[in-house]
Amino acid sequence: MHSHRPTRASFPTRAGRCPRPNRPAPLASERPVTPPRPPLQIDAPTVSETAPPEAAWAPADAVGLYHMGAWGEGYFGVNDAGHVVCRPDPRREGEIDLAAVVDEVVAGGLRLPAVVRFQDLLDTRVRQLNEAFQAAIAEAGYGGAYTGVYPVKVNQLREVVDEIVEAGRPYGFGLECGSKTELVATLPRLESDDTLCLVNGYKDAAMLGLILTFQRLGRRVLPIVEKTAELDQFLALAEAAGQPARFGLRVKLSAVAPGPWTKSGGTLSKFGVSLPEVVDVADRLLATGRADALRLLHFHVGSQIGDVGALKTAVREITRVYAHLTKRGLEIPYLDVGGGLGVNYEALPLGAGRGGVDYSMQEYANAIVYAVGEVCEAEGVAPPHLVSENGRAVTAHHSVLVVDALEQTEKPGVADDFALPADAHPVVRDLDALRASAGGAVGLGELLEVVHDATEAREKAEALFQYGYLDIGPMALAERLYWTVCRAVHARVEAADPDWTPPELEALGDALADQVLCDFSVFQSLMDHWALGQRFPIVPIARLDERPTRRARLVDITCDSDGEVARFVSPEGDKHALEVHDIGGEGGAGRPYRLGVFLVGAYQDILGDAHNLFGGVAEAHVYLDETEPSGYYVEETLPGTTVEQMLARVQYFPSELQTRVQALLREKTKGGVVRPKQAQAILADYRALFDASTYLDASDG
Ligand SMILES: *Cc1c(COP(=O)(O)O)cnc(C)c1O
Numbered sequence: 001m002h003s004h005r006p007t008r009a010s011f012p013t014r015a016g017r018c019p020r021p022n023r024p025a026p027l028a029s030e031r032p033v034t035p036p037r038p039p040l041q042i043d044a045p046t047v048s049e050t051a052p053p054e055a056a057w058a059p060a061d062a063v064g065l066y067h068m069g070a071w072g073e074g075y076f077g078v079n080d081a082g083h084v085v086c087r088p089d090p091r092r093e094g095e096i097d098l099a100a101v102v103d104e105v106v107a108g109g110l111r112l113p114a115v116v117r118f119q120d121l122l123d124t125r126v127r128q129l130n131e132a133f134q135a136a137i138a139e140a141g142y143g144g145a146y147t148g149v150y151p152v153k154v155n156q157l158r159e160v161v162d163e164i165v166e167a168g169r170p171y172g173f174g175l176e177c178g179s180k181t182e183l184v185a186t187l188p189r190l191e192s193d194d195t196l197c198l199v200n201g202y203k204d205a206a207m208l209g210l211i212l213t214f215q216r217l218g219r220r221v222l223p224i225v226e227k228t229a230e231l232d233q234f235l236a237l238a239e240a241a242g243q244p245a246r247f248g249l250r251v252k253l254s255a256v257a258p259g260p261w262t263k264s265g266g267t268l269s270k271f272g273v274s275l276p277e278v279v280d281v282a283d284r285l286l287a288t289g290r291a292d293a294l295r296l297l298h299f300h301v302g303s304q305i306g307d308v309g310a311l312k313t314a315v316r317e318i319t320r321v322y323a324h325l326t327k328r329g330l331e332i333p334y335l336d337v338g339g340g341l342g343v344n345y346e347a348l349p350l351g352a353g354r355g356g357v358d359y360s361m362q363e364y365a366n367a368i369v370y371a372v373g374e375v376c377e378a379e380g381v382a383p384p385h386l387v388s389e390n391g392r393a394v395t396a397h398h399s400v401l402v403v404d405a406l407e408q409t410e411k412p413g414v415a416d417d418f419a420l421p422a423d424a425h426p427v428v429r430d431l432d433a434l435r436a437s438a439g440g441a442v443g444l445g446e447l448l449e450v451v452h453d454a455t456e457a458r459e460k461a462e463a464l465f466q467y468g469y470l471d472i473g474p475m476a477l478a479e480r481l482y483w484t485v486c487r488a489v490h491a492r493v494e495a496a497d498p499d500w501t502p503p504e505l506e507a508l509g510d511a512l513a514d515q516v517l518c519d520f521s522v523f524q525s526l527m528d529h530w531a532l533g534q535r536f537p538i539v540p541i542a543r544l545d546e547r548p549t550r551r552a553r554l555v556d557i558t559c560d561s562d563g564e565v566a567r568f569v570s571p572e573g574d575k576h577a578l579e580v581h582d583i584g585g586e587g588g589a590g591r592p593y594r595l596g597v598f599l600v601g602a603y604q605d606i607l608g609d610a611h612n613l614f615g616g617v618a619e620a621h622v623y624l625d626e627t628e629p630s631g632y633y634v635e636e637t638l639p640g641t642t643v644e645q646m647l648a649r650v651q652y653f654p655s656e657l658q659t660r661v662q663a664l665l666r667e668k669t670k671g672g673v674v675r676p677k678q679a680q681a682i683l684a685d686y687r688a689l690f691d692a693s694t695y696l697d698a699s700d701g
Contacts, residue, residue, distance in 0.1 A: 062544035065579055067347035067569060071537045071599065075121060075397055082545030084596055088120035088398075094624045096632040099542040102402050102594060104630075105620045110637045111693045112594070113403045113520040114618035115605070119163050119635070121398035126150075126167035129341075129390060132361045136369035143373075144383040149174035149198055151339055152182050154391025154602050159621060159636075164394065165191060174220075176200060176389050180207055187214055187221065196387065197221040198248065198296070198336070208234050212241055224248040224298050224336075228277050248296030248336065249273055249281065253317045272299065275321070282325050292331045296387065297322050300338025303392055308359045308367045311340065315371040323379035335384035337368050341393035345535055345599055347571045361393065392602040399601035401617065402541060403520040405593040406696065408552065408583045410514050411483040412476075418484075425474045427461045431481035438488035447489045448502050458482040487512055513577035514552040518595060519696045522556045522563045523611035526597065527604055530562055537569045537598040543581050551577035554595070557696060558612045610649065615641025615694040644690040654690050661686050 174196030238245035252272030342357030461478035
């Protein structure tokens with residue numbers, strides 16, 4: 001060891017310490033491409049020669065490594081067996097072992113990928129949302145009440161809506177829909193005449209007519225008018241039916257909440273009625289003696305609000321509108337602040353203030369209740385009945401996508417005892433020399449230099465190969481040596497764990513990451529990752545009692561280079577590789593390795609796209625049950641879409657396809673290529689695939 005040890009912060013920067021060796025002349029022939037390395041400076045600050053002993057690993061360390069505390073809101077953890085567990089109801093002790101659930105449903109014949117739904121979590125989220133508003137109202141001494149509605153577009157699956165309706169019963173929770181199809185599905189599901197049902201989006205005469213019919217039946221259904229022409233149509237239809245018209249108005253506010261989904265708000269938004277139009281509508285209603293026709297004022301600034309302050313600004317603005325219209329003589333019972341309550345996908349600590357979602361549900365409710373209360377008091381009007389339309393925050397946590405990891409590919413390398421062939425090409429020789437240097441280099445500056453030289457040598461090898469001066473064998477060896485050098489440097493940097501690492505050395509970890517092939521489609525199951533770059537927490541669902549020793553990017557089985565996950569949750573910013581285990585290694589040999597993608601309950605189920613004709617994934621619905629030895633029961637499993645169902649969507653049908661295969665087999669039988677019996681078997685094998693899952697069958701091995 002060297003006698004003086006550096007302080008960590010004193011590691012040299014590239015510019016300061018380490019002059020680059022002279023660059024060789026441009027590529028021409030088979031000359032040596034790199035001059036011999038100058039001797040390493042031994043008085044430079046050093047990185048330690050040996051890695052510090054690895055601290056022991058406990059399942060609790062996995063909770064920290066994968067930031068489960070922050071994004072999991074206390075619902076997810078790891079048990080002593082190293083399995084991910086869900087605690088869907090904080091009031092109860094029980095927890096559900098996700099790995100055990102998956103083993104059980106797979107043993108029962110369900111195919112992965114599958115979405116596991118923790119149904120109790122829907123219940124918990126609905127309750128917590130209502131309790132948050134009740135607490136805010138009590139604390140603020142707010143004079144009005146609160147009713148939430150669930151916007152079904154966030155997840156329309158019947159079981160999800162059923163669960164939310166049931167959980168919401170004690171709170172009079174309502175529903176919101178935004179299209180003809182959603183309206184048809186939603187109207188029959190209202191619990192009682194008092195249940196609020198809001199209809200957003202553009203509506204045609206048929207939809208407006210149906211809404212009027214349900215109003216006549218006594219249901220509390222309100223069309224939220226998006227534009228004045230729609231209002232004219234609705235008022236005319238009501239008049240023709242001899243009914244009083246009841247409706248809400250979506251107001252275009254000037255306030256915009258920053259975030260990736262902000263286009264729903266602001267004066268340029270495609271939605272809503274402008275302020276001058278609102279005034280015209282009010283005047284019209286008052287002039288025709290319909291002061292009680294406008295029941296609700298609404299705005300929605302967009303999903304996943306990043307900044308509670310911006311929400312408050314919008315809330316104050318709509319409350320002013322409410323107050324002024326009330327003073328003019330309108331009787332408007334409801335004020336609806338839309339959705340937007342965010343989910344902490346990024347695992348930001350509270351108060352991080354980094355543009356993600358770093359506020360709690362309670363802070364959101366407080367912001368709304370206090371802002372409305374203050375403006376009403378200042379204006380001297382009665383506080384309205386508050387409504388919010390939170391979808392993402394209610395559904396995101398309840399479902400987990402579980403996928404099989406099929407294969408782990410490392411960057412190629414050479415064995416430790418690799419010996420250079422005597423006739424090795426000079427460029428290969430250079431890389432091998434760098435391999436030795438990586439082991440001996442003593443400072444971060446030197447390590448950086450090794451990486452620069454290795455990169456240069458690899459580029460040279462590639463150029464030589466391209467112009468025909470290097471055979472494929474030496475080229476492949478050059479690539480192996482290059483990655484071996486990078487790996488050696490990376491290991492040295494990791495072991496030293498300096499306070500500051502040059503970005504180029506930092507990036508080695510990502511460059512060296514494995515590729516893990518997973519049996520799923522990003523386009524079907526993680527649409528927002530592909531479309532918006534949204535990150536989802538991903539965690540191996542078992543083996544968390546074992547330290548994950550590798551890092552990986554995840555690739556899916558679509559034939560699309562975008563079909564990958566290379567951005568991961570981190571409170572510290574960009575993260576391009578996920579910590580995983582050696583999936584075939586000791587702890588995993590022969591056992592499937594499964595990853596859970598969490599917080600996928602909002603939007604992802606429905607946005608899914610049939611790219612490459614991968615279909616809907618299987619599902620398992622799980623409930624907490626302390627009377628079961630396992631602590632849970634699987635209420636229902638649903639198989640994924642079959643090949644036949646996917647084909648029908650694009651107008652291919654089994655009979656026609658089979659006829660074609662039969663014709664081919666007849667021809668080949670006649671030509672003596674196959675015997676008739678073989679032809680029969682081929683046809684049977686082909687036909688069997690119509691009923692297969694669209695994903696890979698990992699059990700084939
Ligand atoms: C999509 C939508 C919502 C739901 O927003 P979340 O951010 O998911 O809570 C609420 N209201 C309207 C009008 C919407 O379009």
